[in-house]
Amino acid sequence: MSALSRGLISRLRLLSVGVRAPPTNVSTFQFRRYSDVSSTDEYDTNVVQPRIIEAKPGIMTPNSKRTGAIAVKCGMTALWDKWGARVPITVLWMDDNIVSQVKTFEKEGISSLQLGCGHKKEKHLTKPEVGHFRAQGVPMKRKLREFPVTEDALLPVGTSIGVRHFVPGQYVDVTGITRGKGFQGGMKRWGMKGMPASHGASLSHRSIGSTGQRDAPGKVFKGKKMPGRMGGKQQTVKNVWVYKIDPARNLMWVKGQVPGAEGNFVFIKDAVYKKSDSSLLPFPTYFAPEDEDTTELVPLVADLGEADPFMAAD
Numbered sequence: 122m123s124a125l126s127r128g129l130i131s132r133l134r135l136l137s138v139g140v141r142a143p144p145t146n147v148s149t150f151q152f153r154r155y156s157d158v159s160s161t162d163e164y165d166t167n168v169v170q171p172r173i174i175e176a177k178p179g180i181m182t183p184n185s186k187r188t189g190a191i192a193v194k195c196g197m198t199a200l201w202d203k204w205g206a207r208v209p210i211t212v213l214w215m216d217d218n219i220v221s222q223v224k225t226f227e228k229e230g231i232s233s234l235q236l237g238c239g240h241k242k243e244k245h246l247t248k249p250e251v252g253h254f255r256a257q258g259v260p261m262k263r264k265l266r267e268f269p270v271t272e273d274a275l276l277p278v279g280t281s282i283g284v285r286h287f288v289p290g291q292y293v294d295v296t297g298i299t300r301g302k303g304f305q306g307g308m309k310r311w312g313m314k315g316m317p318a319s320h321g322a323s324l325s326h327r328s329i330g331s332t333g334q335r336d337a338p339g340k341v342f343k344g345k346k347m348p349g350r351m352g353g354k355q356q357t358v359k360n361v362w363v364y365k366i367d368p369a370r371n372l373m374w375v376k377g378q379v380p381g382a383e384g385n386f387v388f389i390k391d392a393v394y395k396k397s398d399s400s401l402l403p404f405p406t407y408f409a410p411e412d413e414d415t416t417e418l419v420p421l422v423a424d425l426g427e428a429d430p431f432m433a434a435d
Contacts (some may be wrong), residue, residue, distance in 0.1 A: 174223060174277045181404035188406070189268040189390030190218050190282050191238035192373065194297065196383045200364070200374070202425060203313070210364060211379050213295075213387065215371045216240075218282035221259045223275060224267075233269045234276060237262025238386065264386045274405040284371045285407040290423035292360045292392035297381035300352030311346045356380040360395045368418040 153259040181187075192213040200208045215238070222235035240388060241263040243251055254261050257278055307313040307329035316322040316330060329348070333341040358379055379387055391397065 159171040174275050179404050181399040186271045187268050187274050188234045194381050210374045213373045215284050220276050220280045235267045284366045290396040290419050292395040293389050294359050295361050296357040297323030297387035299352045299356045299380045302351040305351040306348045310351045322383040365422045391398050
């Protein structure tokens with residue numbers, strides 16, 4: 122039998138048999154990837170339905186982890202407490218924080234909330250950013266940040282996070298980008314002593330001195346503190362005390378300094394080391410009543426107690 126006749130017979134046999142059913146030794150993932158979705162619905166028996174997340178108060182457990190918030194650093198000021206002590210204070214503004222995306226274990230493999238802060242025009246955003254906001258159905262935001270949370274602290278898209286998410290008197294961790302100071306020497310960057318300022322130090326008063334040894338090992342070890350770029354890095358200040366909050370203006374006063382220049386974004390979350398009482402924190406966040414008048418809200422100040430918390434103990 123010639124090659125032409127053998128090929129013709131094989132083609133006729135395929136036409137007579139028709140379309141074969143999918144083999145049983147191939148996974149459903151391969152069918153869904155290389156074929157039409159409608160044709161594989163009968164083989165996909167493990168379809169995960171999306172979970173409905175409700176915005177309602179819950180009970181915080183010791184293992185629960187709430188979301189953080191994004192704020193704008195407004196600057197530093199000073200307040201006087203009831204004992205007459207001057208307290209350095211940093212003012213933070215939480216500019217319209219809302220949940221812009223929810224990530225769950227079923228879909229993304231993690232449990233986290235993406236928050237957006239501020240407002241930005243569409244013409245000032247890239248096309249992927251505009252598409253992301255439109256897909257989630259939220260307004261255009263200026264800054265985005267993702268905060269990992271536990272399963273019981275998930276919130277639906279569009280939930281507003283106000284300044285009452287935090288309680289006066291609790292401790293928080295504040296993360297920001299420090300002020301960039303450019304290329305600096307060893308004395309300013311690392312606090313080195315410098316060379317002698319009298320005899321024998323000609324034009325080398327601010328030098329860092331020797332950086333290595335002689336023949337052994339004959340090199341400068343990695344990590345040696347030397348002149349270089351200073352600042353402009355992410356820094357986290359831990360255990361910052363919340364002194365006061367203003368719900369009407371979404372302002373928060375914290376004791377001490379936070380990283381970054383005025384106008385920079387900072388990220389606030391519950392302190393890791395100095396944890397607050399879980400019964401005092403709103404969980405998963407504060408839900409304002411529908412009939413609440415925001416114009417009549419008064420600032421809330423932390424209870425200072427009988428002893429001055431800003432004075433060092435004897």
